[in-house]
Structures are given as C-alpha cells and as structure tokens.
Amino acid sequence: MSKIEHNMSMTGDAPASISTTQKIASALGLLGLFILLLALTNVNFPNKTLFLSLSLGLIAGGTIVFANDAYRGKPVGIKNDGVWFKSLTNRGLSAWFLGIGLTLFYIVLYWFPEYLGLNSEGENTGVISLFDPLSKLISGNPASQWFVYGTLYTLAILIFGYKFILKYRNNNYEILRTFSVMFFQLGFAFLIPEILIRLNQPYFNPANLWPLNYDLFAGYKLDEFFSSGSVGLMMFAFGILSIFVISPILTYKYGKRWYCSWVCGCGGLAETAGDPYRHLSDKSQFAWKVERWVIHSVLVFVVVMTIAVVYSFLGDDSKVTWLTQDVFLWGSAGILTLLFALIMIFKRQELAKDAKYGAIGYFVIIMAIIGINYFSGNSEIFFFQAYQLRSWYGFLIGAAFSGVIGVGFYPIFGNRVWCRFGCPMAAVLGMQQRLFSKFRITTNGGQCISCGNCSTYCEMGIDVRAYAQKGESIVRSSCVGCGICAAVCPRGVLKLENDSLDGRINSNEVLLGNDVNLMDLLNQK
Amino acid sequence: MDHIVIIGNGISGITAARHIRKQSDRRITVISSESDHFFSRTALMYVYMGHMKWDHLKPYEDWFWEKNRIELKNAFVSQVQPEINQLTFSSGEIMAYDKLIIATGSNYNKFGWKGQDLKGVQGMVTKQDIELLEENTKNCKQAVIVGGGLIGSELAEMLSTRNIPVTLLVRESSFWNGVLPPGESEIINNHIREHHIELRLNSNLKEIVSDENGRVKSVIVEETGEEIMCDLVGLTAGVSPNINFLKDSGIELGKGVKVNRSLQTNYDNIYAIGDCAEQHEGIGERKTVEAVWYTGRMMGEVVAQTICGNPMEYNPGHWFNSAKFFDIEYQTYGWVFPEPRQGEAHFHWQHKAGRKCITINYKEGSRKFVGINTFGIRMRQETFDKWLTEERTVDYVIDHLKQANFDPEFYKHHEKEIFKSFKENLQQHQL
Numbered sequence: 001m002s003k004i005e006h007n008m009s010m011t012g013d014a015p016a017s018i019s020t021t022q023k024i025a026s027a028l029g030l031l032g033l034f035i036l037l038l039a040l041t042n043v044n045f046p047n048k049t050l051f052l053s054l055s056l057g058l059i060a061g062g063t064i065v066f067a068n069d070a071y072r073g074k075p076v077g078i079k080n081d082g083v084w085f086k087s088l089t090n091r092g093l094s095a096w097f098l099g100i101g102l103t104l105f106y107i108v109l110y111w112f113p114e115y116l117g118l119n120s121e122g123e124n125t126g127v128i129s130l131f132d133p134l135s136k137l138i139s140g141n142p143a144s145q146w147f148v149y150g151t152l153y154t155l156a157i158l159i160f161g162y163k164f165i166l167k168y169r170n171n172n173y174e175i176l177r178t179f180s181v182m183f184f185q186l187g188f189a190f191l192i193p194e195i196l197i198r199l200n201q202p203y204f205n206p207a208n209l210w211p212l213n214y215d216l217f218a219g220y221k222l223d224e225f226f227s228s229g230s231v232g233l234m235m236f237a238f239g240i241l242s243i244f245v246i247s248p249i250l251t252y253k254y255g256k257r258w259y260c261s262w263v264c265g266c267g268g269l270a271e272t273a274g275d276p277y278r279h280l281s282d283k284s285q286f287a288w289k290v291e292r293w294v295i296h297s298v299l300v301f302v303v304v305m306t307i308a309v310v311y312s313f314l315g316d317d318s319k320v321t322w323l324t325q326d327v328f329l330w331g332s333a334g335i336l337t338l339l340f341a342l343i344m345i346f347k348r349q350e351l352a353k354d355a356k357y358g359a360i361g362y363f364v365i366i367m368a369i370i371g372i373n374y375f376s377g378n379s380e381i382f383f384f385q386a387y388q389l390r391s392w393y394g395f396l397i398g399a400a401f402s403g404v405i406g407v408g409f410y411p412i413f414g415n416r417v418w419c420r421f422g423c424p425m426a427a428v429l430g431m432q433q434r435l436f437s438k439f440r441i442t443t444n445g446g447q448c449i450s451c452g453n454c455s456t457y458c459e460m461g462i463d464v465r466a467y468a469q470k471g472e473s474i475v476r477s478s479c480v481g482c483g484i485c486a487a488v489c490p491r492g493v494l495k496l497e498n499d500s501l502d503g504r505i506n507s508n509e510v511l512l513g514n515d516v517n518l519m520d521l522l523n524q525k
Numbered sequence: 526m527d528h529i530v531i532i533g534n535g536i537s538g539i540t541a542a543r544h545i546r547k548q549s550d551r552r553i554t555v556i557s558s559e560s561d562h563f564f565s566r567t568a569l570m571y572v573y574m575g576h577m578k579w580d581h582l583k584p585y586e587d588w589f590w591e592k593n594r595i596e597l598k599n600a601f602v603s604q605v606q607p608e609i610n611q612l613t614f615s616s617g618e619i620m621a622y623d624k625l626i627i628a629t630g631s632n633y634n635k636f637g638w639k640g641q642d643l644k645g646v647q648g649m650v651t652k653q654d655i656e657l658l659e660e661n662t663k664n665c666k667q668a669v670i671v672g673g674g675l676i677g678s679e680l681a682e683m684l685s686t687r688n689i690p691v692t693l694l695v696r697e698s699s700f701w702n703g704v705l706p707p708g709e710s711e712i713i714n715n716h717i718r719e720h721h722i723e724l725r726l727n728s729n730l731k732e733i734v735s736d737e738n739g740r741v742k743s744v745i746v747e748e749t750g751e752e753i754m755c756d757l758v759g760l761t762a763g764v765s766p767n768i769n770f771l772k773d774s775g776i777e778l779g780k781g782v783k784v785n786r787s788l789q790t791n792y793d794n795i796y797a798i799g800d801c802a803e804q805h806e807g808i809g810e811r812k813t814v815e816a817v818w819y820t821g822r823m824m825g826e827v828v829a830q831t832i833c834g835n836p837m838e839y840n841p842g843h844w845f846n847s848a849k850f851f852d853i854e855y856q857t858y859g860w861v862f863p864e865p866r867q868g869e870a871h872f873h874w875q876h877k878a879g880r881k882c883i884t885i886n887y888k889e890g891s892r893k894f895v896g897i898n899t900f901g902i903r904m905r906q907e908t909f910d911k912w913l914t915e916e917r918t919v920d921y922v923i924d925h926l927k928q929a930n931f932d933p934e935f936y937k938h939h940e941k942e943i944f945k946s947f948k949e950n951l952q953q954h955q956l
Contacts, residue, residue: 075719077852081686082575170852172935284586444931445906447847447856449818450536450584451568456577465584486933488576490849492856492903495931512906514823515840518830 021069029062039127067163076170095411103408110399113145139194160272181268212425255439256429257481274415281414281461299427308386416459430477438498441474445512454485471511530622537799538628540825548833558601627797631764640733645741672762766801786838798824858909859896861886887919903931
C-alpha cells in the first residue's frame with residue numbers, strides 16, 4: 001500500500017529490519033496491550049492492581065528495551081536510516097493497521113465509552129474497571145474513560161519521550177524540551193487535576209490554555225470556578241491571565257515553541273509517540289494554503305462559540321453585576337476591533353494578500369453577527385443556542401479533528417495534523433509569532449546545499465529549504481520550534497534563535513560567498 | 526527574442542536560469558539527460574539511506590518551471606556547433622541557441638585501472654549511479670571503496686546502513702590529509718573506524734579482478750598484493766569535468782571548459798559555469814576547477830548578470846565550504862592548509878571526546894587570521910566573513926569566538942577551554 005516510487009527504483013535491501021532484542025521487546029509491549037484487550041472483553045482479572053501494573057509495566061518495559069537496543073551503544077548522530085523503507089513509517093500496511101486501530105479507539109472513547117466498560121450507574125466493567133485501583137489511589141474516584149485515556153496518554157509521552165531522548169542524546173535542546181513535555185504532561189495534565197478532584201476542587205489543568213481548552217469558559221466550568229471559593233477564583237484568574245498576559249509575553253520572547261513543543265500535551269504526544277511519523281506531513285504549497293484557511297476558521301469558530309457561551313452565562317441585570325450581556329458583547333467587539341486595527345495599522349505590510357482578505361472577511365462577519373444580535377434583541381446569539389454551538393464545536397473540533405484525525409492518523413498524515421490545521425491555540429500563538437516575536441530560525445549565510453532534510457523532517461510541513469537556500473530567516477506562524485530541522489541539517493545551516501525584531505524578516509535572496517558588489521546589486525532589486 | 530540554452534540542470538545551470546528569469550523575459554531552455562527536474566545532487570545519498578524519497582530532493586515543486594517559463598528538455602547533447610549556434614541531441618534532433626551556458630558538472634575519475642569497467646564497479650555522482658548502486662548492492666556481501674574524500678566517506682556511510690561490510694582504500698597516510706591538518710584527519714580516521722568501516726591507509730588499487738561473468742570478484746592492493754574479495758567496487762577518487770561531448774566542438778578545453786573571469790569561453794556567446802568550468806588562472810588561493818556546490822551556485826548568479834546586460838566578473842568572496850563525515854560536521858572559512866605555509870602557523874584544539882576540534886590558520890608576524898576549520902562545532906558564516914574582511918587577528922578571533930558559534934541552543938560551549946588552550950600554546954611558543 002506504500003506509494004510507488006516512479007522516479008527511482010528502490011529495490012535493494014532496506015536497512016536491516018529490527019534486531020532480535022527489538023522483536024522480543026515488541027512482543028513484551030504487545031503482551032501488555034493484550035492484557036488491556038482482554039480486560040476490554042470483560043475478562044475479570046482476579047487482582048486488578050497486579051494486572052494493571054503488569055500491563056503498563058510490560059508496555060513501558062518493552063518500549064524502553066526497544067529504545068535501548070536501537071540507540072544505546074551506537075555512535076550518536078541522526079538516526080533516520082530506512083525511515084522511508086519501513087512499512088510502519090512509510091504508510092505501509094502496518095501503518096494503516098495502526099492508524100485504523102487508533103482511530104477506532106478514539107471513536108469508542110469519545111462516543112461509545114460504555115464499550116470500554118464505563119458505567120456511571122454502578123461498578124465499572126471492562127478495561128475501565130482495570131484502571132479503578134489507580135484512579136482511586138490518585139483521585140479517590142473510580143476510573144472514567146478519560147482517566148484510562150489520560151493514563152495511557154501520559155505513559156506514551158513518558159516512554160516514547162525516553163526513546164526520543166536516546167535518539168537525540170547529542171542534542172541538548174531536544175533533551176530539555178522532551179523533559180519539559182514529560183514534566184508538564186505528568187504533573188500538570190495528569191496528576192494535578194486528579195489531585196484537585198480528590199481535594200474537592202474543580203478539575204483544572206493549568207497547562208491547558210483557552211482556546212485549546214475550549215471549555216474553560218463554558219457555563220458549567222464557570223459555575224464550578226465561582227462556587228469553589230478562592231481556589232476556583234484563582235483558577236479562573238489564571239485561565240484569563242495565561243492567555244491574555246503570560247502567553248503573549250512568553251511568545252514574544254521565545255516564539256510559540258514555549259507552548260507547542262515544551263508544554264502542550266498535544267504537542268507532547270506528537271513529539272514523542274508521534275516522532276516516527278514527522279516526515280509524513282505534506283510540504284506542498286497547496287497544503288500550506290489549506291492550512292491557513294482551516295486553522296483560522298477554527299479560531300473564528302472557537303471565538304464565536306466562547307463569546308456565545310459566556311454571553312448566555314451572564315445575566316442582563318446591571319444591578320446584580322456591572323458585567324452584563326451587553327457590556328460583555330461590546331467589550332468583546334471592542335477587543336477584537338482593537339486587535340484588528342493594531343495589526344492592520346502596524347503590520348499590514350507583513351501580511352500576504354489572502355491573509356488580509358481573510359482577516360477583513362472574518363472581522364466583518366463577527367462584527368455583523370454581534371450587531372445583528374444586539375439590534376434584533378435576539379436571545380439566541382449567533383442564531384443558535386450557545387450550548388448547541390459548544391456541542392458542535394466539541395464534536396467537530398474537540399473530538400473528531402483533534403482526536404480521531406489528529407492522533408488516529410499519525411501514521412498516515414504525520415504527527416502534527418491537528419496542531420497544523422486545527423488547533424486554535426496554535427493559530428493565536430502563530431499569529432503573534434509571525435508578527436510580534438523575537439523568535440526565528442536563522443540561516444547560516446550561503447552554506448545550504450538544498451538537500452531537503454529540513455523540509456522532509458519538518459512535522460509542520462514547512463518547506464524550510466525554500467528559505468534556507470535563499471539565505472532567508474524562517475519566520476512562519478506554524479513553526480513549533482521543535483528544532484529537528486536544525487538537528488538533521490548536515491551542513492549546520494539552521495539555528496533557532498531569539499534575537500531582535502529588526503531585520504527578522506529579510507526576504508533578500510542573497511547568499512553569502514559571492515562578490516560583494518553583486519550581493520549589493522541583488523539586494524537593491 | 527534571445528534563446529538562452531543551458532546544458533545541465535544542476536545547481537549552476539538552474540541558478541543561472543532562475544536569475545536570468547528574474548531579470549529578463551528571454552526564452553530559457555534547460556537540457557538534462559539525467560533527470561526531468563532539478564534535484565540536489567548532494568542529497569542523493571539520503572535517498573539510498575532511506576532518509577528521503579526522490580521527490581524530497583527537488584527544491585522546487587514541479588509546477589515551478591512552467592510558471593516561470595523555464596522550458597525543460599530531457600535529452601542528451603551529443604554535439605555543439607558554435608559556428609552555427611546549434612546543438613545536436615543524441616536522437617539526431619537539433620536546437621538553435623543565441624546564448625549557450627555549459628553547466629554539465631563532473632564525472633567520477635577512472636585512472637585506467639585494469640577492470641575499471643567491470644560490472645559491479647561504479648562511482649557515485651549521478652541519479653543513474655544511485656539507481657545502479659541499488660542494483661549492484663542487492664546481494665552484496667562485501668564492498669571496496671577506492672579513494673578517501675568526501676564522496677568515499679559518504680558511500681561508505683550509505684553502504685553501512687545496509688549492513689554491507691566496507692573496506693576503504695585510501696592512498697594517503699591519513700584520511701583526506703591532502704586537505705585537512707593532521708589532527709582533524711586523525712579524528713575522521715577514528716570516526717570512520719567507529720562505524721565499523723575497515724579503513725586501509727597507504728593503500729592504492731592495483732587492479733580489479735573479474736569473475737567468469739564479467740563481474741567484479743576482488744581487488745588487488747598495490748602495496749601488499751593482497752586480494753580482497755568483493756561484489757562492489759566504489760570509485761571515489763575525485764571527479765573531473767564532464768566535457769567529453771565538446772571534444773571536437775572548437776570550444777577551448779583544458780581539464781574543463783576554459784573560461785575567462787566573465788565565465789566566457791573562446792566564443793562570445795558561450796559560457797561555462799560550475800564543476801565543468803576551468804579558469805585560466807586560479808582566483809586567489811582557489812583552484813582553477815572548483816567542484817563545489819557553492820561555487821557552482823555563485824557562478825550561476827554571475828553569468829545571469831552578464832547575460833542580462835550587466836557584464837560582471839566571477840569574483841567570489843571569502844572561501845567557505847562544509848561537509849559531513851558520518852556524524853561529524855565540518856565547516857571551513859578562509860584558508861587552512863594541511864601544513865602551515867611559510868610564515869603561517871596553526872592553532873589546533875581538540876575536545877577530549879575526540880569528536881570536536883578546530884584549527885585556526887594565522888600569519889605569524891602580523892597575527893592576521895587566515896582561516897578556520899571546525900569539526901563538530903557549527904560556526905556562523907556571516908561572522909567569519911566579516912572578520913576576514915576586517916582582517917582581524919587570531920587573538921581577536923579567539924577572544925570573540927563565542928559570537929561566531931552557531932550550535933543549537935543549550936549546547937555545551939567550548940570557548941573558554943579553547944581560549945585557555947590558546948594562551949598556553951602562546952606561552953609555550955614564547956618560552
């Protein structure tokens with residue numbers, strides 16, 4: 001099922017398939033998964049704690065033994081031999097099996113959790129019940145499908161993070177970054193929320209920012225925050241601060257990578273478990289066009305949805321609180337207008353034509369909706385009930401896009417499909433990264449040999465080479481700063497840097513090395 | 526309208542075509558018998574190793590050429606007739622040109638060894654060579670590579686990813702020591718061996734022995750007379766200009782196509798650029814034939830100016846180059862020779878782990894910085910370019926070395942250690 005190479009015969013022996021040790025390690029890992037599968041079919045294990053430990057232990061152990069055998073004791077360097085020959089990493093049969101398996105798992109997880117053994121009325125059964133002991137240990141409650149998912153997700157980031165660190169053990173940037181995502185996943189995304197539950201506080205993951213966390217300002221969530229005393233208020237305040245203050249500061253200093261490849265859980269999984277599929281992203285200019293429209297449309301969708309849910313949460317009696325529906329609505333309109341105006345006034349030269357049209361179009365649409373709502377006294381803001389908008393968003397974007405397509409299709413479309421095409425947080429950070437940040441990838445003079453390793457291994461589908469071979473800095477909104485382009489470059493051409501804003505975007509097609517007069521001449525053009 | 530024909534779609538020819546298109550509306554045709562589209566030759570090895578697929582080697586998507594009205598023709602030029610401004614293809618078809626740019630690159634060297642044309646004996650320059658290598662390594666149990674340079678080490682790396690044992694015959698007493706100072710050459714010797722390549726120094730090829738089917742069976746080493754059984758022989762003892770088809774054309778040839786500083790041949794409307802061009806005299810310290818990606822690109826930029834009515838000489842700036850030997854990256858800025866020349870001295874620093882080192886070449890009296898080689902440490906070209914232009918001293922360079930570092934963030938820095946070593950070195954000299 002792999003693509004046929006029309007231009008070059010590739011008939012030789014692929015780099016040796018996996019070693020005996022790696023086969024045994026894979027068998028151990030699969031045995032661990034098999035225990036989960038047995039639990040799924042309602043095999044009632046006598047000692048759940050033992051079998052859960054055994055299962056997770058085997059999965060972890062298998063992966064660690066595999067990684068040790070693959071990378072330890074070998075010279076450090078780039079380990080991409082045979083990536084395009086192996087079925088699993090070249091959209092072969094095993095890749096499709098894995099992709100379909102993951103996709104089915106997501107479908108069951110989101111829409112049919114009862115098949116996993118979820119029972120909200122009584123005792124859990126199936127695989128969820130297997131996780132009850134662990135869940136009770138941490139949060140004091142029986143497990144849910146989300147606890148099972150969260151545990152496996154965290155485990156995946158930890159064990160594949162270990163593998164990634166070994167693979168790039170010559171590269172301190174990659175090592176630190178991976179420790180960071182492992183830490184944030186285990187601590188912030190997994191343990192802290194569960195412990196908060198144990199302490200009777202609202203479920204809250206400080207590393208999951210709005211708008212990625214689209215439910216942060218949903219009515220039920222706001223109720224939770226406001227009914228939980230000062231802790232709830234602090235969470236609410238932190239939620240607001242993190243997107244409106246903390247994130248802009250960090251993104252200005254370091255680019256969006258501070259979040260996307262150092263903190264975020266989606267990014268964490270993509271960078272660790274998803275690393276073997278990074279080269280499958282589409283690098284065509286067409287894909288880039290699609291990306292820009294889709295991701296910004298999702299952003300508009302989440303903004304509209306959030307305004308709607310907060311609007312319907314608020315009352316319209318100004319005696320109860322100053323923040324009435326009308327104040328909120330016009331306040332939101334004001335902020336959006338301000339943002340739009342600032343970008344158009346100060347940064348319009350840096351926007352491509354379609355970006356301007358898109359921005360104007362979306363701005364007009366949002367303003368029109370707000371205006372129509374206000375003047376028609378429509379209680380159903382944006383023509384639909386707010387809860388309906390939210391549930392559609394949750395279904396289409398939150399579940400189908402980020403989960404089913406985003407992770408399920410790792411082995412087919414690459415590991416960052418969600419981050420590239422769908423994540424509204426990435427859109428917000430990306431916009432700032434492109435227009436107002438110190439981050440860029442610097443090209444080293446004229447040293448590029450156009451080999452294409454950087455573009456091939458860019459998980460975001462950026463044609464890095466197109467910039468590097470012109471001697472141009474790479475300033476792209478989608479770049480998550482994973483640093484792999486710089487790592488795989490055989491000539492030391494690329495460097496991720498935070499530097500001054502001046503001359504950050506230079507589109508001079510001038511490469512060092514030639515006659516100084518010629519370079520000046522080309523520069524003038 | 527002028528018809529500009531470019532023979533060769535490598536980096537030189539394509540750079541010329543793109544720059545001509547940027548500045549003019551002339552008709553441009555690029556001819557190649559190797560591939561339909563421009564690709565990065567330096568990356569062919571990555572296709573064989575499975576890092577990339579063929580399509581990844583193409584720096585421009587296939588629609589680019591039509592959009593920019595650069596006509597591509599897949600054909601082999603068998604004859605050039607400068608007197609009537611006409612090309613003849615191997616098919617017999619002809620094409621007229623107004624201006625011709627020869628950018629046909631290199632072929633690998635064969636030095637008349639016995640058996641050099643046997644099946645299973647090949648070099649590694651073209652797309653076809655890589656395809657042949659796939660064929661030749663299908664059931665390969667042992668390979669011998671003749672020639673220790675960048676391509677030799679690349680071929681060894683490629684074969685080792687397929688678990689083919691490799692013996693590398695190197696004429697010199699240490700790997701690439703005609704270019705690299707001894708300390709650096711030694712690091713690469715060790716690194717090649719770390720990758721389980723059998724590196725045989727001081728070893729020349731005597732002959733290649735055939736089996737009954739006209740396939741390579743073994744090679745004989747000149748010095749020892751030893752016979753090494755093998756199924757593949759890689760010839761990587763350098764390259765030379767690919768100009769056979771011009772032999773009787775009347776275009777002046779030496780090692781390559783002879784060109785003046787404007788890259789013009791003995792015919793006004795015929796130019797030659799890249800690997801196949803030969804300067805009458807080397808520019809500065811440069812060789813007359815420069816078979817390097819970067820110089821090919823620079824010549825392409827220059828010839829485009831000349832052709833578009835802005836006559837310009839090829840006047841390259843400070844020398845630079847880079848390479849990667851297995852896992853160790855190499856960069857060079859300015860000039861560093863294997864042995865310091867008269868009035869020059871080397872400062873050499875090596876990291877204890879044996880995978881990083883630098884060598885700085887400077888003038889003894891004035892202490893002027895002449896050039897630097899680095900292994901395992903990336904340096905910023907812009908900075909060294911500036912320092913070379915400003916004629917900085919070696920002391921200044923050592924003092925400010927950190928500014929030139931281009932390693933990824935959080936990498937271990939060695940400037941302090943280098944500084945210390947330099948000072949100690951200096952004191953020893955003064956004693």
